[in-house]
Amino acid sequence: MPSASDPLLVPPAHSRAIAIITTATVLALLYLGREVLVPITLALILSLLVAPPVRWLRKIGLGHAPSVLIAVLALVMFLVGLSTIIGSQVAHMATSLPQYEATVHNKIDALSKLTAGRLEAMQDEAGRVLNQFGDRTAELANEPADAQQNLKASTSVVPVEIRTAPPSPMGVVGRIFSSIWPPLQTAGIVLVVLIFVLLEHESLRDRFIRLAGGSDLRATTEAINDAGERLSRFFVSQFAVNFGVGVVIWLGLVIIGVPNAPLWATLTAILRFVPYVGVWLAAILATLLAAAVDPGWSLMLMTIGLYMVVETVVGQLVEPQLYGHTTGLSPLAVVVAAIFWSWLWGPVGLIMSTPLTLCLVVAGRHVKALNLLDILLGDLPALTMPQRFYQRAISGDSDEIIASARVFLKRKSFAAYCDAVLLPALQLTRIDLVNGLINPEQQVIVRSAIVRVIESLGSHGRRHSSWRRSASVLEGSSIGQVLRQRRESVSGRWQGPLVVAPRSVVLCTGLGTIGDDLATEILARILRDLNIDARHLSIQDIEAIEADPPLEVTRDGISMVYIVSAAPGKERENSATVASEMRRRFSDACILAVLLPALLALPEITLPDSGVNQVVNSLEEAAQQAIARFPGGRKNTQS
Template sequence: MALLYFGRDVLIPITLAFIFSFLIAPFVRALRHLGLGQTTSVCTGVLVVTLTLLAIGAVIVQQVGMMGASLPKYQDTIAAKIETLDELTRGTLGSLGGPAGQLIEHFTSDSGGAAQPVLQNDGSLKTPVLVEIHEPALKPFQLLGKVVASVWPPLETAGIVFVVLIFVLLEHESLRDRFIRLAGGGDLRATTIAVNDAGERLSRFFISQFLVNIATGLAVWLGLSLLGLGQALLWGTMTAVLRFIPYVGVWMAAFCATLLAAAVDPGWSLALMTLGLFLAVEIIVAQTIEPKLYGHTTGLSPLSVVVSAIFWSWLWGPVGLVLSTPLTLCLVVAGRYIRALKVLEVMFGELPALTMPQNFYQRALSGDAHEIITSAKRYMQHKSLAEYCDGVLLPALHLANFDLKDSAITPDEEEKVTSSIIAVIEALSGNPKWWKKRKRSSVLAGGGIGRQLRDQRISDTGEWQGSFDVPAGSLVLSVGLGSAYAELATEILVRILREQKIDARSMSFEDLDKPAPPEASPELVAIVCLVSVNPLQDCELMTQALERMRRDLPHCKQFALLLPSPFENPDLKTCVFPNADHVSRSYDDALHSCQRAMKGRVTL
């Protein structure tokens, strides 16, 4: 930070040159593709940028001069409005200190600037003579020296920027190779990807931002011209330039334009319409155009943009405010590919800090089922319940299972996780009673969540989870193997199938030994789906269960659903089940397999 602060006179021009190089590089490459040489293409690109900046500067100077010349005509209007505002605020405006207070006092004073008579010692009144002190006229060389001293610093900075810019563009390939060698010569692939990613992101960001700002400036110019506000071109140009300052730039231009409108119009309608124009244009651009263009361009979170603007403006002033977004973007890209800087991507990047399963488990530990359900419904606007269970719910359950096995969570946290999981499953499967308080139960111990959810469903559908007065071949029987956790996975499968109007019913592996009700005919079952959450451990049990189902229900299709932990990457090549008609490794695949097998049959 000390180097950035004390070396800003050197670092700012160099940084500006490199930023301009990202903006001009695509144009230079296009010129080279047309057949121009490297030097000619670079000089042409720099010349175009120079002429553009000079044109913008000329427009601003001309318009400011015209505005300054016309302001005296509006002095009476300004004085009347300031006096009105001062009366409405009961003199608060007049009590302001500094230049603003002096300006308000000048407009609201009744003296008119004339000298007042002074009472003399002999009782007579005498008007003092106003005396003005003038410096002697400057000689030509003195005047030239003052002019040069005032314009030399910005000219010096501009000269350094353009000289460095030319050499950066001429040696673009060489500089990239040098940076790759310094940053990670031992891993050329990763470093090349990082450098290309940073360059492409910055180029896309600057070109997109440049085009959006130009379009916004044109819209403001045309709108103010239709409203009849003077110097509309100035305010359109200022809007296009100041929009490079994140969040506040456009409102600086809006504030100045609104002040001029208030000074020109005796009423307040022109000022309100001017402010409304800026508000409408900015809402349209910020809410519709920019999200589509910048959605995958910067990779920065909104908060990081604000924090970086404060930080860089503190270090480098107004120039740092303009450069804050691209500089922070470079840090985020570096954090994406350099492990030691990963904290920068986590802090400033737009990607979520937690995955959806981690977020689910974290909210469950806090007992915040409502937020989980809101997030799940937002996810399911574009995905199915089966896809949500595969991508979010099941991995979150495995995270909970790890902590329970290691006794890493307290009984109170365990109760919160249990209640949250029950509430989420019942809410997503269409049960309107999910908000009712449940009795305390462990995620995997005792009866478990699966048994509790099944009991709740039985209370709604009957003892056997529905009537047996159904057509033959219309039921799907889901059986969990190995543990209460498998029973929970089975209950989730049943709810996924029933959500798709398939008459699915569940039971545990131990329930197979119990006598079936007299009215339960084996011909009612079309598919038996055996579910395992630990396939490597349940491999032998799965084989035995498939053989038994093939023997007891030979007319049924035998499906195996394997749901191993996505965090352990188990090798399932040894788990071969020749007796199974189909082996699924996700709820989504199991759902589609059942739908294909049940096609043409009667459903719920």
């Protein structure tokens, strides 16, 4: 056993301090080393974009090195052409701006009359009042000013003019070279690193596997391959979409007559890498130029309309088909990442913010030590749906549970919701209750929330969703009993008429525990929502009917019998006994055992030969069996 002085045992306070110091050190290194880290990072991101063409060239028979050189050369030619277009368009726009000056002044005057014209009268009145107080002050200030003016008049000043020598040709060349040298230097670093990353692609992948793999090389290899393919596919798709958007914007601006359309199209394609706001920054700039060019307002409105239509179509139709509705990042994470990386690395960091953050999230999903990044920045829920249900229930927030459930029910059935969310959440509650982690007050809150949620869901709940039962009513009774009593208060003790059509009733019974009662009541509600006459009766109720049957009861009304067990591992023998009794009582009925799985995976549970026709392990499967037996349903008799 290690001693307290063992250096490997770091106290929590020291651990937090080390984490803070490490984070601060990393941020400082990122900021101070941005001159080197920015081009290297840009090269790594570009390698993900260029990797698919390299693989394609290798598949058609080219060697690895020629494939890399051809792909990089094509990228360089594309970027040089793009830079040439941008430079020529900027120069052309700079020479054209003076001719738009009159139009700009006219529109500013028009806007001024609409906004500030009504305030001029108030300003004039306020100025007149202030001038009355200022007249006296001006008179007093004139006396020393006159003396100062006389003093200046008596002093002769010789004006001096400073003339600079015209720049020499070498000086002009030097200034131009000094202005373009930093971007050329960065581009050179990016190009060199990109080439070597592509050439050493396999070696780098092996090093990452060795670094993060540990003993499970297979899982690490799959994770890194999956992450690399996903990132590469996302970047290629985003590049293709942005390029397509730029082409469409270019054609649209040319058609409606906005000058310098290639410039705005290129700017749109580049800024679209900045999520949410990038495309609208380009739209604002293009709209301002359209307003300066056109004496009216039609060109400006058509420009903003073009951007709105294109972005809506691309965002709602094209992008979801290519790489889903999201980038894998939460919206808040995207905005925070844009702010963080732009502060850290400037405009280049703003453009690279989404790819960089996406790389961190993908790493967090596959590397356990970085899982915090996936939780904080990813778009996956931090809690599973059962955990959210339990957390909201223990907080008494049943409204949020119901709202989330209604969203789920738009896609799937009530039975599927119970299997996927409700029953696992109830098992989480049971575990904490057994471990003594829920105090009596919290128990009442949870029970009240669960009752209200179940009452509010399904067709039965929609008719009674406004019901509120006080917490005191739940004390001393199980949730299943409360829910059953709610239905019986409206439909009667037997939950419907006793005179029914032959073989038209489905009987649901539990094994007597609190969990069985609740699961049985939920199953009965699921079946009644399907227009199936399901009755929830306990074993004692069935014995009472057998001992003293009502005169009007239909003898052969039972078609199916469900025996529900919420803890089949513990109730196996009891389930078999009850099944044998049900077979004796209802010899012609179809008997199904509903053995619901526990929260932890258990081996498949079977029953001995006890007259059970079929064993199902979910409420949805149980509902499907009833639907198969009653395909047309019947008129819903539930309350």
